[in-house]
Amino acid sequence: MSEEPVAPHAAQLIDAARTIVIKVGSSLLVDRDRRKVRAAWLAALAEDVAALRESDKRVIVVSSGAVALGWHHMGIDRPASLESKQAVAAIGQGLLMNAWRAAFDPHHVEVAQLLLTRGDTESDRRRANARATLAMLLEMGALPVINENDSVATEELQYGDNDQLSALVAELAGAEALLLLSDVDGLYDGDPAQPDAHHIGHVPQVTPEVEALARKPLEGSVGTGGMASKLSAAKLANERGCGTIIASGRPMHALASLRDRKVRATVIGT
Numbered sequence: 001m002s003e004e005p006v007a008p009h010a011a012q013l014i015d016a017a018r019t020i021v022i023k024v025g026s027s028l029l030v031d032r033d034r035r036k037v038r039a040a041w042l043a044a045l046a047e048d049v050a051a052l053r054e055s056d057k058r059v060i061v062v063s064s065g066a067v068a069l070g071w072h073h074m075g076i077d078r079p080a081s082l083e084s085k086q087a088v089a090a091i092g093q094g095l096l097m098n099a100w101r102a103a104f105d106p107h108h109v110e111v112a113q114l115l116l117t118r119g120d121t122e123s124d125r126r127r128a129n130a131r132a133t134l135a136m137l138l139e140m141g142a143l144p145v146i147n148e149n150d151s152v153a154t155e156e157l158q159y160g161d162n163d164q165l166s167a168l169v170a171e172l173a174g175a176e177a178l179l180l181l182s183d184v185d186g187l188y189d190g191d192p193a194q195p196d197a198h199h200i201g202h203v204p205q206v207t208p209e210v211e212a213l214a215r216k217p218l219e220g221s222v223g224t225g226g227m228a229s230k231l232s233a234a235k236l237a238n239e240r241g242c243g244t245i246i247a248s249g250r251p252m253h254a255l256a257s258l259r260d261r262k263v264r265a266t267v268i269g270t
């Protein structure tokens, strides 16, 4: 008699990994009403990341938020053109790094900004450079906080969104786990806002049927790409042997709760 396979929990993937990439979306970092960083939330995440590092894991952060922070800071409407997004990103990126630095200061962790464009991971020479810098930062004990170089990346140089970037960073770093912290606790078989939608705990492989579950991003959301881009990032990471977790970063200490198996998530590709 064959036994039903037990779905792996996200905590297992994190425990087994030596290197973990954590992607934080704009919707988590930016308080839209107060038009600034959710500092208390970020401080709680920093505490969890510091604990993860203490358990001998190498951690890399991919952080969104430059565009949303820049635009909120300037008190303007959401920018529509590429140039205006690039301009507000140049304002927001500094604010974003200030927030990460303030959050990690109590833990005596140096944060290191790394801004990448598509060209940095497409050419062999530049990929090798980025990989070497990343390895050196980790050796120094710094916490790399990576974002797309929004202010210079024109369309042909763009990754498009940070979900894709985080999968490429996972490859650069040889990570075994990619954690996509979002405003939703994983993949659903329908609109997650509807009570009849079911949570999917484990996706062994991103097939076209799985991809078809992703719905269009909501009007007015600060995130980019929605669930479709998370699934495509997961597929890319899986192809490189890196398991992916989509989890909610909404609650305080979301990472610790995940490690303690107090919350659910979607594990993809293991």
Ligand SMILES: Nc1ncnc2c1ncn2[C@@H]1O[C@H](COP(=O)(O)OP(=O)(O)O)[C@@H](O)[C@H]1O
Binding pocket: 024, 025, 026, 027, 028, 181, 182, 183, 184, 186, 187, 188, 189, 190, 191, 192, 213, 214, 215, 216, 217, 218, 221, 222, 223, 224, 225, 226, 227, 228
């Ligand atoms: N099948 C689905 N399951 C879960 N969430 C989905 C699905 N389809 C679309 N979504 C949407 O994807 C959103 C997460 O993506 P996004 O807004 O880009 O967040 P982030 O800022 O974290 O990158 C969720 O808020 C949810 O509304």
Ligand SMILES: N[C@@H](CCC(=O)OP(=O)(O)O)C(=O)O
Binding pocket: 024, 025, 026, 027, 063, 064, 065, 066, 067, 068, 089, 147, 148, 150, 160, 161, 162, 163, 222, 223, 224, 225, 226
């Ligand atoms: N590089 C952009 C983020 C783009 C992006 O993918 O945003 P999100 O969907 O919130 O992860 C920024 O810092 O604003």
